[in-house]
Amino acid sequence: MLRRKLTWVALILMIFLLGSFMNIELTVQNTHSSVWIWKLLGRLHPLVVHFPIVLLLFAAIFELLGIKKADSPFRHTIHILLATGAISAIISAFLGYILSKDGEYGADILKIHLWTGFATAGIGAASWLLHWMAFQTKQESFILPYRLTLLLLPISIIITGHYGATLTHGKDYLSSAFDLDKTSDPIKPLSFDVTNAKNDTTKLTTTQEVELNVQVRTILAHNCYKCHGPEKVKGDLRLDHIDLIMKGGEHGPVVVPGNAEESELYKRIILPAGHEDIMPAKGKRLSEQEIKIIAFWINKGAVWPRKGQAENVFRVASIVPRNPELPSAPTSFVNPIDKWTNKYLTEKKIIWPKQADDRTFIRRVYLDIIGLLPTPNEIEAFISDKSPTKRDDLIKKLLDRNDDYATHWLSFWNDLLRNDYTGTGYITGGRYNITNWLYTSIKTNKPYTEFVRQLINPTKESKGFIEGIKWRGEINASQRTEMQAAQNVAQVFLGLNLKCASCHNSFISDWKLKDAYAFANIFADSSLEINRCDKPTGQFTRPAMLWKNLGTIDSAATKKVKLEQLSSIMIKPENGRLYRTLVNRIWKQMLGRGLVEPVDQMDNQPWSQDLLDWLSYDFQKNGSDLKRLIYLIASSKTYQSVSVGMKEPNDIFQQDYTFKGILRKRISAEQFADIAGAIIDPIFSDSIMKYKPTFDAGFIPYGGFYARAAFVANNPLLISMGRPNRENVATSRETQATLLQALELTNGSTFNSMLKRGALKWKLKYIQSELIIQQLYNSALGRAPSQKEKEIAKRMLGEIPNEDSIQDLFWAVMLLPEMQIVY
């Protein structure tokens, strides 16, 4: 009796589910939006789908086991298997249907999978029904049909499963395992399939069009322009612009939009290598992937961005300054940055990260503002301080430590401005050092406008930046010093990549070769001849600012006057790009990731446009005061929150990055050397300093030595820890640990001999293990050792330690991630 009841329940459930189907169909079509519950249900499909597979297959197996006897001992089992199998199959099909509406999958295979899925569920249900008729109601005529459907089941499951797996893993998932001779293509993969274009009428989205077009233009530029471009027009054909492509060559059109096979261009590139008519006639045959992309592009109608559509093609950020109105926020958020963060987090439904405790905060803010660690006394005093404004007061105090502040930020600017004591170029007088100007500018907190002006229209002391690096001999036209200046000024101050455009019209932006030369001409005594890919073109252009509406450059003026004009244009309040770029760099320095990433591509989307715009506007309006900006950031709850880790280093560059709090950072090479030097023993002696600043009267250096790492020439220890060679502008440092770094720390002489010297000092000073452990933990990690840590260290040191064991304890603690991460 119970069994019959269950059966009825199941049947009713089926009808109910069918009804729901209709319902969903309506929901989806009416609203065009997905309710999260449907999404969730849909995503359960890959999970649920395994139940019917197993259940139904086992039903078939049990049937086989008892096939000889009409009264199989498994009859009951089979019945249950079929019942649950059929129901779960129907549920799976239902969930699968919802998932298909989610639209993540390609159309053709999806359709097959969907229908075979329904079929499987149907056959399963039929099988169950027939089984019930045959054995429950004892009608023998149903046995054969039942067994036939049961036979069909595994077949249909395999087919359905195959297509389902193809959807998930891709077509080549299995075949690629034995396809050893597969040619791989160095071309970047598109985010969509380029194989089935011909009869596919789906329209590409704008983004896809752009992506495709960039690829096509790159292929054409690198393989065809040489003979079919502005320089050389073989066969009357030029391929560097869509109008010219469409015009065709001496034998007529070469592209038939929508039909690759009819297009001469396509016909010629697919010829076998060595064929008389193959294109490119010189150079290598296009790769299969490149050919596929060309075919796809033609079949899709040979799309090409039109003038005026430019904004749609490459994202271009507005350079106009913007002052968005501060959003309303709970009164606990005083700092404007926090009001923006609060708005952002609220919109994203993200809970505010907790605020970091005092111990964490003081360590972080010391490292970020002056590059040093607080002493144990400073930490304890800060923690016990009861003042409600103590955090703000501390930030101000650190910013007032002018020499420490300047020393720390010197490295940041040295990277950006490619300034170093040693490097290529100096040997033949082809490079100039600007350290004294730079240090003084940072220390006196020169307004950023003035800072930029003096770098672009330099004095003798600051000319090193735009003078670039000159090697002896002949160099590529795109690397002449005037072009270096154009590239570096654009990159550093404007977050703009002119490097492509200084050789040929850029494929990645709308900047043209002519724009780059116009900009470079500002840095030149006389107009430069335009070189395309290092070949002179005989053409010239007038000097001009990149955004011409910001102001004009007098083309007849001397270099000095042109630089004066450019520097005034650059620092205009209207040039919002200058301020956004700077604010973004400082933000990255302190919070671990820029509002825009990469920081040199300021046309990219910031995670909060409002925050970037407001902060840049505020910075410019208030005297372009860098210390004020740093104060504003450091005093925000946004900065003072608990830090977040990153799983993969490239996650930082994801364009759909969501801000969830300040990121953990690795300390820099200079910070590492300075900290170790101060706590244990100076690594570098004052005698090897390459630059000795005039310190403020009464300045007492941390650790008692002056030779902080920013003042010495680059060396194997610092290189291994990530200080770049400054042959090129470097705007981000490599922070991942490497084997070469670990080897340098493990047995490099600079570091280990310092530890040895320090061990002797400490042995005489502290004598007992207990004290040494206590002191080391407090000064290096800013906390007392735990009981467990004390035990471990003590086991190593014994009661009265020797020098070797002290040295080894130093080593172990200095290499702890806790020591080397700004958390």
Next chain:
Amino acid sequence: MSKMSDRRKFLKTTSAATIAALGASLPLAGFFNSPFNKSNINSSADTVILLWMAGGMAHTETFDPKKFTPYSPGLKSNDVLSTFNRVPTVLDDIYFSEGLESIGSIMDKGTLIRSYVSADMGHILHSRHQYHWHTCYRPPQSVSAPHMGSWIAKELGPKNPVIPAFIDIGQRFTLGESEELKAFHTAGFLGNEFGPFMIPDPTAGLDSVRPPVGMNEMRFEKRNQLYKELMDKGVMGEYGSDYHKESMKRSMEQAYMLLKSPEAAAFDLNKEPKESYDIYNTGKFGLGCLMAKRLTQQGARFITVTTEYEPFKNWDTHENGHTRLTDMKKQIDAPIAQLIKDLEKSGHLDRTLIVLATEFSRDMMVEGRPELKVLEQVKQPDIINDIKFYGMHRHFTDGVSMLMFGGGIKKGSVYGKTADERPCKTIENPIVIDQVHQSIYHALGIHPETKYIIEERPFYTTPDGKGKAVMELFQKS
């Protein structure tokens, strides 16, 4: 399709496209590019040894001798093509300059290239040509170009995980032009991980891979144990996963493994039997070859051994060319021949490509190349009355000799030819740096169009990915 699916697709493409168009100003290009660079070429070598004749080795005084004019006061400079007699090699009709008999005797195992043409870059600067030779790019570049060894390290990784993939033996950075040398002894944008492991002095090579001086095995072990325990018990564990932390842990483990491994003994030349050591011991370069042999046998990927560049020293002969070359040849002849023989004997030669090269050649008269002479840096009198003027002292870029052995290279073969009369320039099968790089990559099975997107632009192993391997150098497979 419903709008919903369009929107999803749009979002998906946007992020993919932006990442594709990305390419930061980071040195970490690798993170933006999944390895599409895998190749279908069947490799013929796993290891490369580059024997670097730093400072410009004159072809007419080494592997491509011309008419010998013995020294006598009053000699006309323009009459002198070679200052050494020629000696036969194991190959018919092929002669080397006197002093290279040992290498001559093993030429049946490799290919002699007599037609390398180095770049024309105007007023000569050695380090600039060396930069060009090693990176295939002319400095300056707008991004930091990787050394050939770094490309190989990046694409193939270490052959034996405990031996650094790129080892550089013999060059110090404390001499002249060292900043220019540093500029190409780098992995550039590929990232420090793939940079050179420098062993400036092969006799002290072991110091680089053993516990710090004065630390015994037991103490080293204890120190490492302490580090691990303090890390495990420290608070950082509470902070969850973070790539900084993970990479620090991983790299420290790797370093420990290397220092502990039995293979580290390969760096210890004292472990070499005395007879063998003595053959190699012609100086720093010879011992560098010995270390290269030992490392190759333990599974190194890319090793370069240099005669060391120091302005006006070694092959950089601005005077006394004849006298000094006698000595240079002594330094290289026996160790190189022995290296080839030893690797053959141990069965490594088949899969090890050995390349001998130099940035350019030298000539007594021509600075640069015959049709494109550049600013002369050496005064050469028309009539030689002092032996110090007897030698090849000017920088000649139009005909340079190279050697290749093993790793699928033809045996007993000669490629290219230079003129027998001044200017002794390449007249047959010229080969340029792009082809040299691509031939080496071809042997290793690295795709010729291997590239990374850096600062939004593709950067190939050889400029624009256009270089082609010289297939005639390889045995038919």
